Amino acid sequence: MQHRKITFIGAGNMARAIIAGLVAGGYPATLISVCAPSSKNRDALATDYGIISSANNIACAQEADVVVLAVKPQMMADVCKPLQEQIDLSGKLVLSIAAGILVSRFYQMLGEPLNIVRIMPNTPSLVGKGMSGLYAPPQVSQADRDYTRDLMSSVGKVCWVADENGINGVIAAAGSAPAYFFLFMDAMQQEAERMGFSHQAARELVQQAAIGAAALAAANPEIPLSTLREQVTSKGGTTAEALRVFNEQQLPATVAKAMQAAVSRAQEMEKLF
Ligand SMILES: NC(=O)C1=CN([C@@H]2O[C@H](COP(=O)(O)OP(=O)(O)OC[C@H]3O[C@@H](n4cnc5c(N)ncnc54)[C@H](OP(=O)(O)O)[C@@H]3O)[C@@H](O)[C@H]2O)C=CC1
Numbered sequence: 001m002q003h004r005k006i007t008f009i010g011a012g013n014m015a016r017a018i019i020a021g022l023v024a025g026g027y028p029a030t031l032i033s034v035c036a037p038s039s040k041n042r043d044a045l046a047t048d049y050g051i052i053s054s055a056n057n058i059a060c061a062q063e064a065d066v067v068v069l070a071v072k073p074q075m076m077a078d079v080c081k082p083l084q085e086q087i088d089l090s091g092k093l094v095l096s097i098a099a100g101i102l103v104s105r106f107y108q109m110l111g112e113p114l115n116i117v118r119i120m121p122n123t124p125s126l127v128g129k130g131m132s133g134l135y136a137p138p139q140v141s142q143a144d145r146d147y148t149r150d151l152m153s154s155v156g157k158v159c160w161v162a163d164e165n166g167i168n169g170v171i172a173a174a175g176s177a178p179a180y181f182f183l184f185m186d187a188m189q190q191e192a193e194r195m196g197f198s199h200q201a202a203r204e205l206v207q208q209a210a211i212g213a214a215a216l217a218a219a220n221p222e223i224p225l226s227t228l229r230e231q232v233t234s235k236g237g238t239t240a241e242a243l244r245v246f247n248e249q250q251l252p253a254t255v256a257k258a259m260q261a262a263v264s265r266a267q268e269m270e271k272l273f
């Protein structure tokens with residue numbers, strides 16, 4: 001992939017996940033900088049990955065070819081104002097990983113024309129297993145689309161959405177989704193501990209079952225997930241009983257409601273920030 005000078009404004013969980021994945025994938029650390037007001041997170045990134053750490057958003061953005069906006073949505077307006085006032089962003093590629101901030105809002109905050117792509121990544125990018133949704137308005141060049149695709153492909157898989165609304169679907173199905181699985185795994189670990197396993201053994205049992213199930217699904221894309229589930233479920237056996245309880249408790253409907261709640265929140269945020 002092409003290696004452009006890239007700066008991350010924001011040094012939090014998601015910036016770390018992407019930076020770690022990029023450096024592990026061979027993106028030159030000397031081309032990556034990270035900015036945040038306090039030194040703790042950004043200096044830890046500099047120490048861990050050999051990248052440049054700075055408190056100066058403007059200087060880093062000025063130097064960079066690519067500016068990644070990686071702050072919380074509620075901070076975005078404050079971060080964009082000085083960028084708009086002090087920097088010529090034309091000729092740069094701006095990437096936003098924020099949930100709930102539309103391209104049209106970035107035009108207001110950073111001015112037009114603006115070369116911007118929205119990315120909806122997730123934290124497994126940290127270990128090269130990310131899933132990112134990408135949206136680019138029509139005027140973004142093929143070279144910038146290719147760069148963004150290659151950037152996020154180096155930390156996982158990517159999927160383009162044709163309409164910006166699709167980003168909210170990506171949030172529900174992938175961006176927020178690691179947290180759903182962690183909730184489920186944590187509940188399983190706690191019950192395994194109550195059954196008498198040590199903390200560590202319970203974690204390993206649950207974690208390996210999750211890794212195994214995900215790997216099995218990934219290795220058999222042509223087999224529906226429902227069939228993979230049936231292959232575990234012996235008639236009159238133990239799995240059938242566990243699944244009966246999940247269904248009685250309306251797990252599928254609960255999952256659907258939870259995903260819709262994530263979309264609704266993203267839509268609310270589009271009006272708030
Ligand atoms: N976490 C996730 O799983 C995902 C997050 N996202 C999106 O990523 C974005 C960041 O989320 P996340 O990493 O979780 O957030 P964090 O709270 O972990 O990190 C936010 C970072 O922003 C920095 N920051 C705050 N104000 C400024 C400023 N004025 N200039 C520069 N940096 C600033 C903070 O600095 P300091 O270190 O000094 O506190 C911190 O490093 C959000 O918009 C979110 O929607 C998208 C997909 C998944």
Ligand SMILES: O=C(O)[C@@H]1CCC=N1
Pocket residue numbers: 099171175176
């Ligand atoms: O919770 C959030 O708002 C962000 C977006 C997707 C994952 N984390």
